[in-house]
Amino acid sequence: MSKIKVLIVDDSAFMRKVLEDILKSDDEIEVVATAKDGKEAFELVKKLEPNVITMDVEMPIMNGIDATKQIMAYKPTPILMLSAVTKQGSEATLKALDNGAVDFIEKPSGSVSLDIRKIGEKIIKQVKDASKSKVRIKSSRILENIKKEKQYESSTPKPQVEKTSGLSPEKLNDTAILIGSSTGGPPVVSSIISNIPKNTPPIFIVQHMPKGFTRVFAERMNNNSAITVKEAEHGEIVKPDHAYVAPGDSQMVLQKRGGNVYIIIDENMPKIHGTKPTVDVTAEYVTKYYGKNTIGVLLTGIGRDGANGLKMVKNKGGYTIAQNQDTCVIYGMPKTAIEMNVVDKVMDPLDIPLEIIKFAKKIGG
16 A cells, blocks of 8 residues: 655644654655645745645745645645644635635644654644545635635625625524534635524534634634624523634533523533534434524535534424535545435535525524
8 A cells, every 4th residue: 555645744843853753653654754844835836746735824935824735726735734823824724615625633742842742743643634634726716716715804895795694683593504524625615604694593513623723713704795604602691693613622502491491511521533523412402402493514525523413403403504525525424314214415515505595594483
C-alpha cells in the first residue's frame, strides 16, 4: 500500500522537526518535504504533489490563508491548518476553511507549541482522515457560491434582508431546526445560515469544533445573517430568529420550565462518538421538546454522529435532510444516516435553506 505523502509547512524550525518526528512514527505516512512559508510550500506542491499538507496560519512572505487559496486554485489538496486558539488565530483558520482547507488542528499552547507531542496521535489520525477527504474546490458549487457572495470580515454590516419565512409568530416557538456537521462543515453551515430569512424557528447548530473556535464561528456567521447567530450560553431562553452554536468541549442540552425552553451547557457530560459537542446528544433534547415539529439536517463529516439524531427526529414524525455525496468533503455522517434509512431528502446544501423554510411552513399550516 502506498504511503500518505505529507508536506509540513511552518515558519518555526522546531515545529517542523517535531511534526516530522510525529508523522514519521507512523508506518502509513511519509513526510516528503517541509517548507518555512506559503511561497515555498506552493513551489513544493507543484513539484511533489503531496496527498496532505499541514499548514501553519501565521508565516512570513506568504501566510497560510493565501497559500491555501493558491494551492486550491492550482491543485485541490487536503490541507489541515495548524492554529493557535486566539481570536486572531480562530478567525484566520475559519477563513482558510472558507478557502478550501478541510480541517484544522488546534495547537496546545500558542504558535510555537513546545508540548505539541502530547497531541501526536490526534495529528496522525487527522492526517489519515484528511487523506480520505474529497477536495474539489473548482467544481464545488457551495464553496464557489461562498467565495463570490459572502464577505465574512467583521467590518461587514449585517445585511438588511427583507424576506421573511411567512410563518405565524405563535408557531415559531413550537418548531426547531437542528443542524449537525463535522469535517468540511463550517463553510457549508455558514452558507445555509446566511440564506435563512427572518421569522424563522430557533436553530441549534452542533459543529464538531474545539473551545475558542465556536464563538468566532458564531460571530462570523452573525455578521452575514438576517437572524441572530451566537454561541449558546448556559441558562438562556430559546427564541425564534436565533441560531445557537454549541460551545466546543461541552454538550448543549435543553430544559423546559413553564412554557419556555432553556439552553443548558454541560462541560462534564462525556464525549460521544469521540466528540463533544455531539449532534446525537443535542438531538435527544430537541426531539423531546419539539417532537414532530423538528427539522434535522446532517452535513459533511467523518464518523457516525448525527445518524441516531436523525433517527430520533424521524421517530417523532419530524423531517430529515442530508447533504449529498457530491458536495461533502467527507461523506461519513450523511452516508451513515442514509444507510439507516432515516433521511427524507438528500440534497445540495445550496437548496437546503429553501427546503427548511418549506417544511417549517408546512408545520405552521
